[in-house]
Amino acid sequence: MNRKTNKISKLILQYLVIFIIGIVLLFPIIYMFFASFKTNEELFGSVSLLPASFHLQYYVDGWKGHGSMTYTKFFINTFILAAPTTVLTVASCALVAFGFARFKFPGKRILFMVLIATLMLPNSVIVIPRYVLYNNFGWINSYMPFYVPALLACYPFFIFMLIQFLRSIPRDLDESAYIDGCGTFRTFIQILLPLMKSALFSAGLFQFLWTYNDYFNSLVFINSVSKYPISLALRMSMDSDSVIIWGKMMAMAFVAVAPVIIIFFLAQKHFVEGIATSGLKG
Amino acid sequence: MANKVKSHYYKKRDFQAYFYLLPWLLGFSILQLYPFISSFYYSFTDYKIASQANWVGLQNYIKLFSQDTEFWNSVKVTLLYTIYTVPGKLIMALGVAVFLNRDIKGINLIRTLYYIPSLFGGSVAVAILWKLMFMDNGVINAILGLVNLPAVQWLGNTKTALPTICALEIWQFGSSMVMFLAALKNVPRDLYEAAAIDGAGKISSFFRITIPQITPIIFFNMIMQTIQALQNFTSAFVITDGGPLKSTNVLGIKLYKEGFSYFKMGYASSISWVVFVMILIVTIVLFCSSSAWVYYEDGGEM
Numbered sequence: 001m002n003r004k005t006n007k008i009s010k011l012i013l014q015y016l017v018i019f020i021i022g023i024v025l026l027f028p029i030i031y032m033f034f035a036s037f038k039t040n041e042e043l044f045g046s047v048s049l050l051p052a053s054f055h056l057q058y059y060v061d062g063w064k065g066h067g068s069m070t071y072t073k074f075f076i077n078t079f080i081l082a083a084p085t086t087v088l089t090v091a092s093c094a095l096v097a098f099g100f101a102r103f104k105f106p107g108k109r110i111l112f113m114v115l116i117a118t119l120m121l122p123n124s125v126i127v128i129p130r131y132v133l134y135n136n137f138g139w140i141n142s143y144m145p146f147y148v149p150a151l152l153a154c155y156p157f158f159i160f161m162l163i164q165f166l167r168s169i170p171r172d173l174d175e176s177a178y179i180d181g182c183g184t185f186r187t188f189i190q191i192l193l194p195l196m197k198s199a200l201f202s203a204g205l206f207q208f209l210w211t212y213n214d215y216f217n218s219l220v221f222i223n224s225v226s227k228y229p230i231s232l233a234l235r236m237s238m239d240s241d242s243v244i245i246w247g248k249m250m251a252m253a254f255v256a257v258a259p260v261i262i263i264f265f266l267a268q269k270h271f272v273e274g275i276a277t278s279g280l281k282g
Numbered sequence: 283m284a285n286k287v288k289s290h291y292y293k294k295r296d297f298q299a300y301f302y303l304l305p306w307l308l309g310f311s312i313l314q315l316y317p318f319i320s321s322f323y324y325s326f327t328d329y330k331i332a333s334q335a336n337w338v339g340l341q342n343y344i345k346l347f348s349q350d351t352e353f354w355n356s357v358k359v360t361l362l363y364t365i366y367t368v369p370g371k372l373i374m375a376l377g378v379a380v381f382l383n384r385d386i387k388g389i390n391l392i393r394t395l396y397y398i399p400s401l402f403g404g405s406v407a408v409a410i411l412w413k414l415m416f417m418d419n420g421v422i423n424a425i426l427g428l429v430n431l432p433a434v435q436w437l438g439n440t441k442t443a444l445p446t447i448c449a450l451e452i453w454q455f456g457s458s459m460v461m462f463l464a465a466l467k468n469v470p471r472d473l474y475e476a477a478a479i480d481g482a483g484k485i486s487s488f489f490r491i492t493i494p495q496i497t498p499i500i501f502f503n504m505i506m507q508t509i510q511a512l513q514n515f516t517s518a519f520v521i522t523d524g525g526p527l528k529s530t531n532v533l534g535i536k537l538y539k540e541g542f543s544y545f546k547m548g549y550a551s552s553i554s555w556v557v558f559v560m561i562l563i564v565t566i567v568l569f570c571s572s573s574a575w576v577y578y579e580d581g582g583e584m
Binding site: 044123131210257260266 | 394408414427428513542
């Protein structure tokens with residue numbers, strides 16, 4: 001009897017700790033949501049979490065953005081920036097991963113070591129010459145600085161992850177396709193690609209998320225408001241008001257994070273598996 | 283003879299690999315190797331975006347190390363940021379992962395919810411939220427007031443501004459936690475049973491079995507987090523813009539301002555090489571020490 005109550009109280013304690021950690025972790029996001037309905041007086045004068053009333057005023061005001069540029073425009077820009085970048089990254093990295101994982105060619109060891117070394121190549125050391133290069137090509141203030149590295153597989157993380165995944169697919173499959181007279185490209189497209197679906201999806205999710213959240217590269221390469229993605233638009237909204245209406249800021253911040261949370265819940269299996277199997281970080 | 287062996291070794295088909303590697307070979311040489319070398323070259327010039335690059339020798343580095351009053355402060359701030367966030371994040375992630383690594387109902391939901399902060403990475407939205415929450419009359423101080431603790435000037439004080447920004451990074455420990463959870467699941471159960479028979483307690487089997495078994499994941503996380511932390515930019519830039527009194531002026535901000543506000547590309551390149559050398563040193567130290575503490579089941583074969 002005593003042992004049983006002991007067990008139950010231990011269980012309750014366990015869930016209590018889990019609950020408290022959960023509240024601490026999720027509090028900022030919950031706070032952000034409620035803050036989007038609050039006036040500055042409410043935000044700074046009251047300790048109550050819930051707003052005095054729920055209204056969409058700040059969402060409507062915030063969405064108007066800056067001048068003639070609304071958040072509709074900024075969302076479209078973000079999508080035009082992030083979607084092709086994601087697709088190009090996944091396509092090019094899958095090709096390169098196939099080349100590394102399925103062929104034995106002269107120089108393979110060296111090239112693979114180079115690939116691993118570039119995993120640790122910091123962006124800050126290459127961003128200045130890249131800027132100069134893109135400037136010479138006339139690509140500053142366009143999305144080319146995002147598309148071209150994606151097209152040219154400059155994301156060693158994803159290549160490495162897809163190589164690891166390909167290694168887990170038995171080679172007998174492609175061998176038998178070759179015996180049937182299939183070329184390497186057809187083997188890749190028709191046999192391997194369908195089997196890699198889940199890994200490709202995970203890679204795509206992470207690349208989309210990183211591009212969506214990225215601030216530094218957008219700040220460096222984009223300079224006209226009409227091309228701003230959401231990250232730059234948010235920063236501009238904060239700087240452009242002489243007195244910041246924080247409720248409005250939080251409304252737009254919430255609008256910016258909401259798609260990420262929705263995508264996460266729709267595809268959470270891929271997130272967690274992607275990280276657990278390949279060591280990706282979010 | 284050797285030639286004959288070689289031509290047997292490679293199949294004709296194998297040479298098609300270069301076709302598949304082509305995007306990466308181009309990308310690597312044009313967008314990684316070339317920028318890498320030319321930033322090293324720029325760091326010895328007075329290059330500005332609109333003018334010719336003139337060779338100035340070590341002048342940028344001399345200026346950086348001996349005349350620029352901001353530089354050593356930025357190095358210190360960056361190192362502090364790394365020293366706070368990397369262990370902070372790993373300890374949180376490991377602690378929570380160990381706590382969750384038991385038969386708990388609803389573990390998937392818990393794992394999912396704990397992961398949410400990690401979704402926002404270097405997001406501006408969350409940085410702005412942090413700024414609001416940690417204002418002098420913001421919600422964090424209001425909560426402190428509820429439990430009768432004194433208010434803290436989080437972002438206005440040179441002592442607390444950096445830790446407040448670090449907290450944003452540590453808050454996002456969920457992705458490391460998921461990795462640790464996966465690693466903990468792979469620790470063979472019979473090791474614990476054998477240890478229990480030998481009379482080992484929970485704490486000693488944690489340090490003697492659990493930790494050694496997951497050292498490869500700890501090692502991997504440490505390297506990646508350190509590289510990321512040494513380059514931090516967004517949170518410090520959006521929340522405090524390097525202030526107050528440059529107490530959060532990480533090298534990332536310094537680099538951005540010299541390179542892209544003043545367009546002193548040569549000078550900024552020398553800063554970027556300082557960042558690179560810092561990353562290199564930390565990585566080499568970690569790798570060299572790894573043979574002493576990282577345990578590989580298969581002897582370290584890739």
